Amino acid sequence: MSDQVGKSISNWSVVYATVGASILCFAFVFIAFGFDEESTRMNIRWSARFSIICFCLAFSASSLKLLAPNWLTNWIARNRKYLGVSFALIHILHLLFLVVLHQNFYQIFVPASIVELALGGLAYVFLILMLLTSFDQVAKLISKRNWDRLHMLGGYWILIVFSNSILGRVAAGKLEYLPLALGVLAVWGIRFFSWKKRRAFAKTTK
Numbered sequence: 606m607s608d609q610v611g612k613s614i615s616n617w618s619v620v621y622a623t624v625g626a627s628i629l630c631f632a633f634v635f636i637a638f639g640f641d642e643e644s645t646r647m648n649i650r651w652s653a654r655f656s657i658i659c660f661c662l663a664f665s666a667s668s669l670k671l672l673a674p675n676w677l678t679n680w681i682a683r684n685r686k687y688l689g690v691s692f693a694l695i696h697i698l699h700l701l702f703l704v705v706l707h708q709n710f711y712q713i714f715v716p717a718s719i720v721e722l723a724l725g726g727l728a729y730v731f732l733i734l735m736l737l738t739s740f741d742q743v744a745k746l747i748s749k750r751n752w753d754r755l756h757m758l759g760g761y762w763i764l765i766v767f768s769n770s771i772l773g774r775v776a777a778g779k780l781e782y783l784p785l786a787l788g789v790l791a792v793w794g795i796r797f798f799s800w801k802k803r804r805a806f807a808k809t810t811k
Contacts, residue, residue, distance in 0.1 A: 617687060621692050621795070623691040627651075628698075634647050640710075642711060646706065650717050655791070657785055659691045660764075660767070662685075668796050669681055669795060687716040689735065689739060693732050693739075728763050731755075731760075735755065738755060771786045772787055
C-alpha cells in the first residue's frame with residue numbers, strides 16, 4: 606500500500622502538492638488573521654519551515670537511500686529533483702514575505718549586517734541557479750561535472766546558512782526551532798556516514 610501511494614505521488618505531483626498546500630496555508634493565515642505585521646511574520650516562519658523540510662529531504666536523498674534502503678528512502682531519492690524544486694519555490698515565497706514585511710511594517714533588512722546579507726544573498730543565487738538547472742533544457746547547457754559541482758556546492762552553502770540561522774536561534778533560547786535544528790544536524794550526519802560508507806566501499810574495490 607505504501608509503495609502504491611508513493612507511485613501515485615511522484616514527479617511533478619510532489620511539487621503541486623507541497624507548493625499548493627503551502628500556498629493554501631499562507632492564504633489561510635492572511636484570511637484568518639488579516640494582513641498585518643504578525644500574520645506576515647507568521648508566514649515568514651512557516652515558509653521557512655516548509656522549505657527547510659523539503660531541502661533536508663532533497664539534499665540527504667541519495668545518502669538516505671544508501672544507508673537505509675526501503676520504500677520510503679527510495680521514494681525520496683526518486684523524487685529528489687521535485688523536492689528540490691519545491692524547496693526553491695517555497696523559499697522564494699519566503700523571500701517575498703520578507704520583502705512585504707520590510708516595505709509595509711518593519712525594515713528587517715536594515716539592522717542585518719553586511720555579512721548576513723551576503724551569506725543569505727549568495728544562498729539565493731545558488732538557489733536560483735540550482736532551480737534553473739533542475740530543468741533538462743537548462744541543464745543541457747552545462748556539463749554533468751559542472752552540474753554536480755553546482756548542486757553540491759550550492760547545497761552545502763545553503764545547509765551552512767540554515768544551520769547557522771537555526772542553531773543560533775536555539776542557542777538564544779528559542780526552543781521552538783529545536784525540531785528544525787535536529788533536522789539540519791541529521792542531514793550533516795547522514796551525509797557524513799554515507800560518505801564514509803562510499804569511501805570504505807571504494808577501498809574494498811581497489
